[in-house]
Amino acid sequence: MFFKALQEDISAFMARDPAAHSRAEVLICYPGLHALMVYRMSHWLWGKDWRLLGRIVSQVAKFVTGIEIHPGAEIGRRFVIDHGNGVVIGETSIIGDDVTVYQGVTLGGIAPAVDSESQKHQKRHPTLEDGSIIGSGAQVLGPVVVGKGARVGANAVVTRDVPPGVTVVGIPARVVMPRDRKKAKEFVAYGTLTEDSPDPVIRYIETLRGQVHVLAGRIGELEAKLETCGQGPENGSFDGDREDEPTEIASGGKS
Template sequence: MGFWKSVSEDIRNVLELDPAARSKAEVILTYPGLHALWAHRIAHGLWTRNVKLMAKLIAQTSRWLTGIEIHPGAVIGERLFIDHGFGIVIGETAIIGNDVTIYQGVTLGGTGKEKGKRHPTIGNDVLISAGAKVLGNITIGDCVKIGASSVVLKDVPSDSTVVGIPGRVVIRNGERVKQHDLDHRFPDPDRECQERLERAVAQLEDKLASLEKRMEEKTHDSVLQQPHE
């Protein structure tokens, strides 16, 4: 597909998917996700032609202007919809299929341990919610939904819903895998540590109160047992 045809399709895709989009002019002028995507197409074309420095400069300029970082080596399919988009990072060897939606704060990154293909491959018709992290050379199948703030470290089969830290499949082919509530509430290590400390303090207070009561009872019994003059 040619560049300008892709641009036209991108605009139409936003108008279809975003209820806040009111006109083509508004979409063209005010949607940073589109600006980042268009800049990436130019940078990627240069990257594949081995004009790597210019490709990186375009990618960096786009990052400064949009808050979205897409490495020029990443391969992106048709009709990618980046909603809001601030804080998105897409790594060099990431591959994204067609009709994918990505929200703000998403990372398609590496784990820091691999060489070569070290970023995820995303299938078609995938939804990646805000703040999700998809890391490493893993494959996300078609028609997958990844919940907000999830951390996905393993392959995900098609037609699945993934939530949690680490990400786990809770729905597959329309049926629940386990009885988890899909409510976007995830573990909070700081809160859990605080709750453990509060429980430990409460137990110590109970033990101290019990010891004080026993000491008072012993003292009282000792006074009663003393001979009267």
Template structure:
């Protein structure tokens, strides 16, 4: 399981029995849904024509939809050629064998890589630089599975035949190599669970929460807590020394057990060196 907190409310196990991608609708229906979902996930999108003509992430998904149909129809060379051309013009590399659900959105598009046996559910959002990669040379399942509603931040790497549960979020630049339970937020290298779905800010109208920049930093928070504690202890020690408090009958100004100043080898203390210098 991903590294995280344990307690009475342990995250639910990943359900691998739920099919990720249901029977695909018609090609044009899929493309229409892919274009329409952009308006609800990108505030910069103003018009459908603008999305169709200027969004490389949308172009990459359209190329993949066509290449995947050829792949399923055993025209694998044509599928690979179409996929290669799509990568050439969009900078998004999606293997034609990857199974992708409805309303899939790649924001910005640049640098996204999706491997052959990857499976992506419905309403999934990826940002630029995301990799759904493999960790072995086996012929079978070797790429990750993203369930419905998953959001993956910029630069994140999800590696191996693992499952990211329904509604989970992966923070920017995270590296995830183990299963992520449904509804959890994962950040860091390696990925750590930091926040369950029940503690997130919910959107009342059912929209997808895209505020991946608000994900916490567990390592940074731990370091900050340690620094605060050290500062508190230093202030407390200084206060005791100024008040001249005693411990065991001895002054705090000269704590017992402190080592004497260390002199460099072959030298005498400073106060004795002057008298040892011969007068000319």
């Protein structure tokens, strides 16, 4: 079982890193793989309720690899951490299959509850759905969902859900270009699209579609908030000068 998972992990590194030339090289020289192997052990200990031992094992891996994966995190198959230094994956993170993250990525916690005791029982960290790619230095904060096949650009700061298949960049993260469904099923090293990507007009339309999707979600959220305050559309008009939270993911795009 362990060796089968290891074989699969090595194949994933070979497939996704153009700099990987042999399986032996991946096995010996890739801290991302080493951190993942140790994580599988610490996660097993965590699941058996040997939590302190799980934490100790994961701290040893952090010391050796520079990658901190909390043993409580849930990680799917074929997870690739490329380079790896400075990666932090928090306790309640959930990572699907075929996800790739680069060095310096934080899957960090933001919790609405005020006291740390109730925060302990909340989901505080992100969920990365299958096939998503998180660029180097990106900070994904809070219990947000990065959708299937979405790409987060290097150094972006994400604090809202990212719809499936889109690309977000910047601080705060905003949609620049969604991937079409076909592309979302493929892995492109570093997340960059190739010359066979859709032409610029199609990409622009796809960008607009992604933004409409995000805006529709935000409108839904705002309507729900208004309804809670007894000011929903069915209860009257949207009067007053409200200062909404920044609409970071929804506000960007190519121009």
